[in-house]
Amino acid sequence: KTIKPISREILLSFFDLYNDPVLCVVGEADFDEVVEAAERKITVKRMPPSKLKINKINKQAVERRKGLKQAHLVLAFHTATLRDRRRYALESFNAIFSDGGSSRLFQEIRDKRGLAYHVRSYPQIGVDYGHNLIYVGTDAGHVKQVKELILKEIKKMRELDKKEFEESKEQLIGRYKLIQEDSWMVALALLWEELAGSAEEFYRYEQRISELKLQDVRELGKLKRYSFAALVPK
Template sequence: MKEVEFNRQRLDNGITVLFEKRDIPVVAVSSAVKFGAQYEDFKIKGISHFIEHLVFKGTKNRDVVEIPREIEGKGGIINAFTGEEITCYWNKLPSKYFNLGADISRDLVLNPLFEKEALERERKVILEEIKMYHDNPLSYVMEKIKENLYNSPFNMSVAGTLETVSKLSREKVLELFNSIYSTNNMIFCAVGKTDWEEVLAEANKFPKVNKKINSIPITNKNGEVIEKRKGIDQAHEVIGFHMPKLTDKNRYAAEIFDSILGGGMSSRLFQEVREKRGLCYAIKTNLEQSRDYSYEIIYSGTVKEKVDEVKKIVLKEIKKMSDLKQKDLDEAKETLIGLKQINREKCDSTMIDLLQEELGGNAENYYDYESCINKVKLEEVKKLSDLKGYSFVALLPD
């Protein structure tokens, strides 16, 4: 990968700072908290996601209209996301407004009001979001496969459930926010056209506060669920299995395995299930990798009479990955390196990748991607075809 100007530093106030300098006059900025759904017990599941929504309802410095308007008025984008191990507040805008973007992202993580009326309104919004995921067959089976790959509370949805979100009080939200949102638990990241000195100046504006995050054990399992639902015409099925984590030696072998098996129209599953047999419109894989968990999912939509046939083909193709040739490996490496280079075009995509690598150990690993992919040996990929077990979920028309 081309040499870039990258800086990483832990400041005296406790915050970790990441910065990649670019020449194009755009900058992506984020203030991220190293706390997400994986740290929640079943009683408060969904609270990180709830807080992510609530901070946009007003801070000590800006109201619900001013927060987005200040960014969007400059032609920028403002958003946030909640994952298992992170809650990230980010924006992207012309680089001459870097200080504004930094100030707003910092304002969101330091000064939310959590006003009671706004909280109750947003609770209703999130309850509708949860219903939306339930009613969407694709979203539903994706949630269900996670339920069958892990034990509670990790296997629950990041958004929580109707029951847990309904019971989250303002007092509980404030308690968690005050116990977690501290600078030693934060990463400030910028990718774009600005200077390291400017980034450090903005990062030093965070007050020094130290809080401890308590981890909750994540334990694996395998299971199978087949359900029926009225009002749908297509069967949705997912196979899932555990894979090497970001900190494991074979993490890059897992990426290659995923790419060959289900990465795009030329992948083995797309060619075998859709092109050769016409059994589905959509068939795709996704590798979910993190420091503390990792799993592969294979989704397909077909007619209910063909669910078993598709399942057998998928399992057979996984087994056939043990017969990979060096040519297959070389082609997959070139594919993944090319995709990484294309993904780098967007500064916000690079920002999120840097955050992910930092959570996995060190953001600098992002820049070793090509070297690490090229070091993967054929046998390391082939070994991943020997599944120790898998989970299966199907939602069938009734």
């Protein structure tokens, strides 16, 4: 009922209404040739800044489905947007909490207890919205326990020590330097920053991370509201 009535004309009109392209070129290129090609191929419309208001909703749901071999659960909470410098604190938080095999959550849920194979956070940050998704794949009988462990580990981030915090900053800055070797990753990062206000913010990353304070990251451990969803075998 929702998809079938959408015609080609409707799709094109939607594209024409909202398409406001940003072109980013990284690497060896002739600037004049790029500009000439862009002017021929791309129609630029100066759209007014987005004033989209996101209603922050927090809900919980568990759905049972046939054919699943394990439970898939996500705990998520609202975060800063691309326009908010507090997003850098979230990067440090995730580096410590749930990014990779040495992270706190991975160690607690997988290595120590053997409750899951895949444990990771997926920050989703845009110009008008921001949320952090924590995903775990586990057995159906472990859903409640895993959820409680996630919340417990988030709470423990309130007492984050300075040594672990400083190590996360070094890790993030090192990763940033590696990204600069990849033209595609640089182009993508520049596009996002331009959409948020200024592509130059990409080149301030090391400074922003260096300026982070321990309390900025600890604050994210003071989680009061969140959403939770789980798909479990039927």
